[in-house]
Amino acid sequence: MKRKHYLIAGLAGLVVLAGAQAGVTAMDAADAPADIEINSLAQLYEPVQFDHAMHVDATSGSCVTCHHHTTGAPAEDPNCARCHRTAAESDVVGCKDCHSAKRFEADYLKGVAENKALYHTEKVGLKGAYHLRCMGCHREMGAPVGCQDCHSRTDAGDKMFRAGKYAPAPGTKPAGSH
Amino acid sequence: MMSTLNRRKFLKGGLLGGAAATVLGTKKAEAAHSFGGYPESMGVLVDLTRCVGCRSCEAACNKEQGLPTPAQPFDDQSVLNQKRRTSEGAYTVVNRYEVPGQDHPLFRKIQCNHCNEPACLTSCFVNAYKKTPEGAVVYDASVCVGCRTCMVACPFYVPAYSYSSVLNPVVKKCIFCYDTRLKLGRPPACVEACPQEVLTFGRRQDLIKLGHERIRSNPDRYVDHIYGEKEVGGTAWMYLSSVGFENVGFDTELGNEPIINYVKEFLTIVPMVLTIWPALFGGFHLLATRKEAVKNEQQANKR
Ligand code: SF4
Ligand code: SF4
Ligand code: SF4
Numbered sequence: 001m002k003r004k005h006y007l008i009a010g011l012a013g014l015v016v017l018a019g020a021q022a023g024v025t026a027m028d029a030a031d032a033p034a035d036i037e038i039n040s041l042a043q044l045y046e047p048v049q050f051d052h053a054m055h056v057d058a059t060s061g062s063c064v065t066c067h068h069h070t071t072g073a074p075a076e077d078p079n080c081a082r083c084h085r086t087a088a089e090s091d092v093v094g095c096k097d098c099h100s101a102k103r104f105e106a107d108y109l110k111g112v113a114e115n116k117a118l119y120h121t122e123k124v125g126l127k128g129a130y131h132l133r134c135m136g137c138h139r140e141m142g143a144p145v146g147c148q149d150c151h152s153r154t155d156a157g158d159k160m161f162r163a164g165k166y167a168p169a170p171g172t173k174p175a176g177s178h
Numbered sequence: 179m180m181s182t183l184n185r186r187k188f189l190k191g192g193l194l195g196g197a198a199a200t201v202l203g204t205k206k207a208e209a210a211h212s213f214g215g216y217p218e219s220m221g222v223l224v225d226l227t228r229c230v231g232c233r234s235c236e237a238a239c240n241k242e243q244g245l246p247t248p249a250q251p252f253d254d255q256s257v258l259n260q261k262r263r264t265s266e267g268a269y270t271v272v273n274r275y276e277v278p279g280q281d282h283p284l285f286r287k288i289q290c291n292h293c294n295e296p297a298c299l300t301s302c303f304v305n306a307y308k309k310t311p312e313g314a315v316v317y318d319a320s321v322c323v324g325c326r327t328c329m330v331a332c333p334f335y336v337p338a339y340s341y342s343s344v345l346n347p348v349v350k351k352c353i354f355c356y357d358t359r360l361k362l363g364r365p366p367a368c369v370e371a372c373p374q375e376v377l378t379f380g381r382r383q384d385l386i387k388l389g390h391e392r393i394r395s396n397p398d399r400y401v402d403h404i405y406g407e408k409e410v411g412g413t414a415w416m417y418l419s420s421v422g423f424e425n426v427g428f429d430t431e432l433g434n435e436p437i438i439n440y441v442k443e444f445l446t447i448v449p450m451v452l453t454i455w456p457a458l459f460g461g462f463h464l465l466a467t468r469k470e471a472v473k474n475e476q477q478a479n480k481r
Contacts (some may be wrong), residue, residue, distance in 0.1 A: 057429075079395055104365035104379040113384070116433070121388060128375025135374065136228060139282070147232055161237045163251035 032056060032063075040096050041127055044157035048150055058141075066133055067093055099129035218359065219294075219313030221382035221414035223389050224287060225425060228374040231258060231272055231285035238371035239270045239289075242355055261427070262287060266340045269352040270368060275426045283304050284419070286426050287368070287376070289352040290315060290336045291406060292414035297437035298349075301331035306349065312361065313382060313414040314354035322348045333432050340465055354414070382414055389418055411436030 032052055039047035059065040063072025068080055070090035075081040092098065102108050103125025112121055124132060138145050146151075158164035237252035239245070246267045250257055258274040265271075270289035277284055299307035306322045309315050328337045330350060337351045355366040365379040373403045378385060389404040405423050406416030409432050417423070424430045 031276075077374075104369055106363035109380055112213075113381070121384070122391065124375045127373055131373040132375065145230070155375065160241050161252040162240070162248060163253050167251050168247045168249060 038130070040101055040150075042132075043154070044160055045147070045151035045153055063093075071097075095129050095133075098127050099124060099126040101126040103128070197331065209297070216309075216311045216313065217383065219311060219382050219414060221292070221313055221385050221416060222366070222369060222377065223306075223378040223380075223385040223404075224415060224417045225376050225392070226284055226286055226417060226419045228376040229285040229287065230271070230374055231255070231274055231283070232373065233257075233272055234371045235287055235368035235377070236268065236270055236272060236371060239352070240268070242358060242367035243269055243353075245269070258285075262382040263338075264290075264336055264351065265338045266350040269350070273427060277421050277425045280421065284421065284426050286417075286428075288334075288336075288427075289368070289415065290354070291334055291416075292352075292354055293410055294412040294414070295330040295410070295435070295436035297333060297410070298328035298337055300325045300437070303327065310361075312354075312356070314356040314360050316353045316356050317349055317351075319348040324348065331437060333437055382412075382416075385416060389416065392418060402469060408434040410434070 034051075034053040036050045036052050037047050055066070061072075063071050064074070064076050068077065069075035069087050071093045072089075074086070075084045100108055134150075135145060137143070144150060151164070153161065155164075159166050161170055164165040227415075229435045233252045240248065240252070248267065258272070261273050262268070262271040270287060272285050272287045275284045275286065291310075292313055292315045294309075296307060296309060298317075299309060299315060303325065304321050304323055306317045306319070307315060307328070308317070324339065326339060329335075329339065340348050340350050354360050355364075355368075359366055366377075369377040369379045378388065380388070386404060388405055389407070393400045393402055393404075399420055400418055401420065401422060403423065404416050404418060405428055406413035411434065417428070419426055422430075
């Protein structure tokens with residue numbers, strides 16, 4: 001936690017700069033919801049209570065850190081900037097509005113094959129989008145990275161992971177061991 | 179435990195040096211040309227740079243394939259302290275590698291790579307294996323005689339045997355979730371479970387392009403190689419890595435020739451085998467079951 005405070009303090013100086021940049025766009029961090037329940041994938045895990053306000057702080061209000069080019073300042077990632085440098089702010093800003101929860105189902109793959117421009121062949125699915133965005137920063141910042149640090153497992157999850165009340169009895173020999 | 183003898187070299191040497199090669203000439207050798215895989219077949223690109231070693235893929239596989247209860251829960255990270263291999267109870271395992279110069283460990287998920295030209299398939303005497311047009315290498319356990327040739331032939335040490343059934347040992351390995359998913363156009367259970375999208379499922383041909391594109395746009399992140407694009411004639415499951423593949427448990431000396439090519443000469447006996455195949459293996463099978471029946475009878479008489 002000490003590290004987080006350090007981070008926020010360290011970035012505070014940049015807020016002025018970010019604020020000036022955000023001024024050219026219609027929406028800024030202040031308009032964003034403070035808390036978001038991420039529940040579209042809840043099944044093995046409970047929905048995640050995402051403290052959006054805290055993350056706005058942690059990124060000094062730089063929306064693009066997480067939202068690509070869709071809101072806040074223009075695209076920073078050179079791969080996005082190739083096409084979206086001058087793109088107008090998007091109406092859709094939620095991850096799930098662009099990243100599909102059915103990334104590898106036949107219909108989606110067919111769509112990619114038929115219209116590469118529309119789908120971005122490399123656009124990750126919703127679960128991948130969340131975790132790839134979160135985990136890298138969390139690791140760098142010393143923030144929690146354990147599965148259950150962010151979402152507690154449901155009974156179905158315990159069952160699949162053979163954990164909690166479904167944990168193997170001590171001394172269970174794995175099949176195939178000698 | 180595994181013998182130090184490289185199994186592939188053993189097979190190569192054994193079959194090429196054997197009588198079959200010298201006696202049977204080379205006329206049909208072209209029959210074993212590189213096949214390269216079904217054009218529309220599917221695959222998975224495994225990106226080691228994204229894997230966090232959470233073992234969700236192992237848990238999902240266990241559930242999907244109805245595998246036995248493991249010794250430890252799937253969220254138990256202590257199993258990563260050992261290098262594990264696939265077994266009859268685990269068609270996929272994740273291993274951890276500490277690589278010098280890297281500030282965090284790398285993880286690698288292992289399962290059958292679903293080769294374009296599978297050595298398990300070509301080495302199997304009773305034709306238990308099949309490469310489906312969707313890309314899966316599946317097997318028919320009911321014809322498996324438990325001879326374990328495929329175990330020896332597989333360059334990735336994948337097929338395991340169900341020793342828990344002593345009388346009828348059958349091969350066990352990842353089947354790309356063929357029956358329950360792939361066949362129906364759905365992604366494998368492990369792919370669906372992975373939080374980090376380490377596993378990208380798609381047409382093999384597209385994955386190769388995608389892999390090279392990922393390397394091209396992130397040259398600092400990846401070594402410039404897709405493991406499995408060419409190795410042993412190409413595999414459906416392929417890998418991207420941030421470090422040389424030899425650092426994360428891959429055999430980088432397999433070469434690009436399908437294992438089948440090493441045994442080409444041997445395969446010239448195929449026409450002969452085709453003629454007598456049913457009789458031959460019908461015979462083997464009878465023999466095996468007869469032996470079993472006699473043994474049971476003897477045991478019964480003793481009581
Ligand atoms: S990895 Fe081994 S078991 Fe799987 S298809 Fe290739 S040779 Fe067969
Ligand atoms: S493809 Fe299916 S059988 Fe193979 S490792 Fe993944 S979940 Fe297991
Ligand atoms: S589920 Fe994905 S991130 Fe987790 S261990 Fe398996 S491949 Fe790695």
